[in-house]
Amino acid sequence: MRNLYEEDKKYVLNTYNRLDLMIERGEGSYLYDVDGNKYLDMYSGISVNNLGHDKGIAEAIAKQAMKYMHLSNYFVSEPVVNLAKLFVENTFASKVFFTNSGTESNEAAIKLCRKYGKRFGENKHEILSAYNSFHGRTNGGMALTGQEKYQKAFMPILPGIGYFEYNNVKSLRDKVSENTCAVFLEMIQGEGGVVEASCEFVSELVNLSKEYNFLIVVDEIQTGMGRTGDLLAYEKYDFTPDIVTVSKSVGGGIPLGAMLVCERLEDVLHPGDHGSTFGGNPVSCAGGEYVMDKLVNTNLCQEVKEKGVYLVSKLKELKEKYPNVIKDIRGRGLMIGMDVGEHVNAIKQISQGKNLLLNSTSNTIIRLLPSLCISKDEIDEFLEIYEEVLKQVFKK
Ligand SMILES: Cc1ncc(COP(=O)(O)O)c(C=O)c1O
Incomplete structure (x- = not known):
């Protein structure tokens, strides 16, 4: 099978830090790689795919x-x-x-x-x-x-x-x-x-x-x-x-x-x-x-507000549980930042291993930019995986 990651390195000017992933298709809040693995996409193309992969x-x-x-x-x-x-x-x-x-x-x-x-x-x-x-x-x-x-x-x-x-x-x-x-x-x-x-x-x-x-x-x-x-x-x-x-x-x-x-x-x-x-x-x-x-x-904007409030309230519970990892939570709607200090890369890496794709910015911030159409079940799925990741980081 082609290794696109290596070929990209060979042919494309090196101005981006690529993820070592070969995505084949997207559907709703998920991306699927060439081996059929399903990932929960919290990048949404850095807020480009606001309606998800629609x-x-x-x-x-x-x-x-x-x-x-x-x-x-x-x-x-x-x-x-x-x-x-x-x-x-x-x-x-x-x-x-x-x-x-x-x-x-x-x-x-x-x-x-x-x-x-x-x-x-x-x-x-x-x-x-x-x-x-x-x-x-x-x-x-x-x-x-x-x-x-x-x-x-x-x-x-x-x-x-x-x-x-x-x-x-x-x-x-x-x-x-x-x-x-x-x-x-x-x-x-x-x-x-x-x-x-x-x-x-x-x-x-x-x-x-x-x-x-x-x-x-x-x-x-x-x-x-x-x-x-x-x-x-x-x-x-x-x-x-x-x-x-x-x-x-x-x-x-x-x-x-x-x-x-x-x-x-x-x-x-x-x-x-x-x-x-x-x-x-x-x-x-x-x-x-x-x-x-x-x-x-449609009612999408109102739903974004409600989903954002729900997600932040749950993240605050995680912050209470893991105060050494999550230091701050901020943002509005479905643009949420979590200051996780030096744990940022470990969190991203462990998440990817658990089929959750997380983006970061400003060295210490995990930035959540899910599809605006993300469902409550998908938010709960994110929270469940994220807690597993935090547990693992906390133990380190
Ligand atoms: C607030 C803001 N302004 C401007 C830009 C630049 O947009 P583009 O990459 O489409 O040129 C970005 C991209 O991330 C952005 O977040």
């Missing part, structure tokens, strides 16, 4: 692919219009720009914010983001990402970007000025360890945006599309952003991203200012239509 999405994209796969952005296209309409009718947005990925959605937002800033003065082009944030890997996304480890080897980075301490009102106040054109923020820092923005911090950000006339861009690339139990995670707070960027699960597993903009920003970008060959590809948007329909026309 055959309905596959059918929707196949149907569009049989009509046409691509036309170019000179043509209007039904799935593109339908998906944009779903966003406009169900969010704060009045217009949508489609991209292929998260980082490209943020690139589009950087350009829009800088062009907007120029309306008020040549120097109003500075953008702020938080330390420990994650906004992507392209030059703009990387510059917004307030983590030295992602930037160091690639200096010089995009100029005119500054950083503040997440959830630190004073730090934010010290950094904003008349030259600030935008602040980018994740409502929950995902790669940064599943840390949620405080209401106090967000309220001060909103006050400052009015005082200094800057835009608030919320990066919902990981938190969006129902992950936290709201369609977009900012909805829990008492404000409306100017721009929201989304991606990951928007296309249901097909590359797609979007920049959602409020009404007063509709006319900032003109034809020729920005574009993308594949941005808003009809097949991706057909997948997107399917995903959005499930999120806005």
Whole structure:
């Protein structure tokens, strides 16, 4: 039998730490390897497969692919219009720009914010983001990402970007000025360890945006599309952003991203200012239509809230039992982080041996991103295996 793991090493540039697993197919909350072993998938492709491994999405994209796969952005296209309409009718947005990925959605937002800033003065082009944030890997996304480890080897980075301490009102106040054109923020820092923005911090950000006339861009690339139990995670707070960027699960597993903009920003970008060959590809948007329909026309978001509360309550019981392993539990809906300190790799490894696939971030955090459609029985199955894993780690 082919050893894809070894062949991947041989032929694919080494920029990812692969799992030594050969997956053949996915179904619902599970992945199956080439030997027929079944794994409970708590990655969901890092929040891409929010509906799980869903055959309905596959059918929707196949149907569009049989009509046409691509036309170019000179043509209007039904799935593109339908998906944009779903966003406009169900969010704060009045217009949508489609991209292929998260980082490209943020690139589009950087350009829009800088062009907007120029309306008020040549120097109003500075953008702020938080330390420990994650906004992507392209030059703009990387510059917004307030983590030295992602930037160091690639200096010089995009100029005119500054950083503040997440959830630190004073730090934010010290950094904003008349030259600030935008602040980018994740409502929950995902790669940064599943840390949620405080209401106090967000309220001060909103006050400052009015005082200094800057835009608030919320990066919902990981938190969006129902992950936290709201369609977009900012909805829990008492404000409306100017721009929201989304991606990951928007296309249901097909590359797609979007920049959602409020009404007063509709006319900032003109034809020729920005574009993308594949941005808003009809097949991706057909997948997107399917995903959005499930999120806005079924009870899924409410169910995510309930399942999240149940899962966290059970994890808290495990924390009581294994306080030396689980030090903290945080997150919202089905985006949950557990600080397990130095045990993170052991937990992942033992879990995989028990057919449970767990992701980690920020060195010490086990990050749970199950399918939003995970059933209560599947959550209980996860908890049962996880407790076995914790027992084993505790004994070590
Ligand atoms: C919050 C956030 N922003 C941006 C990105 C970048 O998205 P992409 O990898 O699609 O470029 C990610 C990816 O993990 C993310 O979590």
